[in-house]
Amino acid sequence: MKVSIISVLATTVLSTASAQCLLQSDANTLATNFGKLVSNYSEALANKTLAPDFIDYSESVNTLIDNGGDTPVPLLSQTFSSRAAFEKASAAQPSVPFAVKNVWFNCNTITVRWESDQSPKPVIGISVMQTRFVLNLQNPVLFQIAEVWGEFDSGAWLTNLGILKQASKKQRREIAFEA
Numbered sequence: 361m362k363v364s365i366i367s368v369l370a371t372t373v374l375s376t377a378s379a380q381c382l383l384q385s386d387a388n389t390l391a392t393n394f395g396k397l398v399s400n401y402s403e404a405l406a407n408k409t410l411a412p413d414f415i416d417y418s419e420s421v422n423t424l425i426d427n428g429g430d431t432p433v434p435l436l437s438q439t440f441s442s443r444a445a446f447e448k449a450s451a452a453q454p455s456v457p458f459a460v461k462n463v464w465f466n467c468n469t470i471t472v473r474w475e476s477d478q479s480p481k482p483v484i485g486i487s488v489m490q491t492r493f494v495l496n497l498q499n500p501v502l503f504q505i506a507e508v509w510g511e512f513d514s515g516a517w518l519t520n521l522g523i524l525k526q527a528s529k530k531q532r533r534e535i536a537f538e539a
């Protein structure tokens with residue numbers, strides 16, 4: 361009986377991934393590719409990296425969208441309710457530096473500590489990414505990111521955008537006095 365290469369391959373992939381748990385290499389690849397979507401967005405990579413029902417929560421991003429205020433996006437609301445919404449925002453955003461500093465992972469969740477080396481202030485962030493096993497041999501790894509919970513120094517980021525200014529010495533004295 362002839363056994364097709366594809367079925368052998370699929371069986372091998374299924375059995376080696378039978379626990380369906382992330383490996384270090386999967387976690388590193390997804391962390392790097394998530395960074396690329398922030399620093400150098402491409403729709404092809406988004407399609408491979410993000411689950412079709414991708415969602416993202418980040419008060420820090422909400423604060424950036426709100427220019428430091430609290431509208432139009434309520435601070436605690438979901439940031440992106442679909443992959444399309446994330447893609448639209450990422451594609452519109454100017455490229456920013458993004459370097460992965462640490463990657464920790466368990467069976468289905470990756471935690472990334474990253475640095476965006478902006479000027480004048482560096483921005484450090486932590487993103488927790490819940491992943492899902494997806495058997496698609498066309499993708500870089502057999503998992504996609506389904507949900508992101510990420511926070512970062514949005515104060516520094518707003519300063520870099522020229523939106524947030526450091527309080528003057530007088531203002532700081534008044535704040536200290538009121539407190």
Ligand SMILES: *[C@@H]1O[C@H](CO)[C@@H](O)[C@H](O)[C@H]1NC(C)=O
Binds near residue numbers: 400401402
């Ligand atoms: C950005 O991504 C494109 C592919 O989408 C690639 O050709 C290019 O080299 C990347 N640029 C940087 C700075 O990584």
Ligand SMILES: *[C@@H]1O[C@H](CO)[C@@H](O)[C@H](O)[C@H]1NC(C)=O
Binds near residue numbers: 403404407
């Ligand atoms: C990405 O996926 C969308 C929807 O599934 C599709 O319409 C689009 O052509 C894909 N883009 C690329 C570059 O593969």
